[in-house]
Amino acid sequence: MTRRARLPLVLLLGAVLAGCSGYSGLGYYWQAAAGHVRLMRDARPVAEVMADPATPAPLKQKLELTQRIRRYASDELGLPDNSSYTRYADLHRPAALWNVVAAPTDSLTLKTWCFPVAGCVGYRGYYALADAQQEATALREQGLEVAVYPVPAYSTLGWLDWAGGDPLLSSFIGYPEGELARLIFHELAHQVVYVAGDTMFNESFATSVERLGGSSWLRTHAGAQARETYAAFDAQRQQFRALALDTRRRLAAVYAQKADTDEARASMTANKLAVMADFRERYAALRAGWAGPRQRAYDGWVERANNALFATQAAYDELVPGFEALFEQESRKTSAPWPAFFARVRQLADLPKDERDRALREAARGLSAPMQSASFDSAR
Structure with missing residues (x-):
């Protein structure tokens, strides 16, 4: 994706943030740009925060850890070496923003919002929870199933x-070391490859x-x-993820049935209700x-x-085995496989969507063994 650093700040923010979170209408454009401007304004260099006598010792320790993780990301993983995660912002709220997602009652296909630069995405982000809830209410009135969840970064x-890159935020700085590292690696990965309009990829x-x-x-530095x-965190996450995957497959099978009569729709x-009830019983x-504490989330x-x-x-999990x-x-x-891996991914990004999805699924079928992992979950 071409960087246009000479665009006026508000226009660039509108392009990036509206594209990343969905766009429709000037009001949404403004809250996205204004929300990020406030976030950037509140960010201070990590060195300055650590030198401040008012900074609590636990926060200083976390910030020092993030800088070691940041160096590792660049030196060992080949992730971008830039200004991202060299500043810190206290948001005074529990999340960076709140995403709204929606899907039909008989499908696992997300509703999308489109923007000319970044394409169509399956979520819409708001910097105020009340705004996200208002959007969710409007979508429910359209007959969609809707969820609102906090986004830490x-x-x-x-x-x-x-302009300073992406800052460290109070919404995730308190994460345990392994979770903190994976979040930073995840967000930096978006700077390596990004395909407009393909959220799952x-x-x-x-x-x-x-x-x-x-x-x-974790293996080499923790x-x-x-x-x-x-x-302990990851064991629960993997078990939950396996249960969610099985439930998604069962729901997909239900929705694949023809529902062209009242009787078929009722069936x-x-x-669907039976699958959901079984999901909750198996989770219990x-x-x-x-x-x-993870179970409460x-x-x-x-x-x-x-x-x-x-x-x-599914958007965060579906194609991971192929990668x-x-x-x-x-x-x-x-x-030193990282540069070659990123080159392979860039080659895939240049293919039409159906071809790159097929290539990843074919690669996954040849995966010799499961790899140690973590995954996105909106209950993070």
Whole structure:
């Protein structure tokens, strides 16, 4: 994607943020641009924050950790070495923004919002929760299944490096070490490859980078306690992810049935409700064997689970095995596979969507073994 650093700030922000979060109408354009301007204005250099006597010691320790993670991202993973994550902003709110997602009652296909520069995306972001909830209400009135979830961080795709890049945020700085590393790797991956209008390709690629890079960081740079903490989080995440994937497949099978009569539609609805009820029962059984705070976050996801949330999860997971297979192929050839992996992904990005999706699914079928991973979840 071509960077146009000489565009006026407000126009560039409108292009990037409206494109990343969906665009429709001047009001949405303005809240996206204004929200990011406020975020950038509040960001201070990490060195300045760490030197401030008023900065709490735990925050200083986290900021120091992020700078080591940031150097690792550039030196070892080949991710962009720029100004991103060298500044910090206290948002005084729990999320950077809130995404609204929607899907039909009989489909796992996300509603999309389109923008001329970044294409069509399956989510719409708001800097105020009330605005997101208002949009969600309007979509429900259209008969769609809707979800609103907090987003701890987002990428401006490297377009705003000249303005300070993407800052570290209070919405995620408190994450455990493994989670913090994977989030930074994920967002930086969006600066490596971004395909306009293909949310699943973009998010699955970034998720594969966070999984592979996060695993490498923990193995080579983290202490035993950080690895143990991450392992406890990730074990629950992997179990939940497997359950969600199985449920998505079962729902897809239900929706594939013809529903051209009242009787068929009633049958589809009954089958859908049965799958959802079974999902919640299986989750309850899974949860009973868990320990630690992570389970409470998943409780909310399961309570709100609908087509929109399942479809969003798919965008972050669906093509990941294919990307992992490409990385494994390059790892067999060289001890430094990241540049070759990124080159392969850029080649895929140049193909038509159906061809690159097919190539990734074919690669996934040849993956020799599952790789250690983490994944997106809106209950993060």
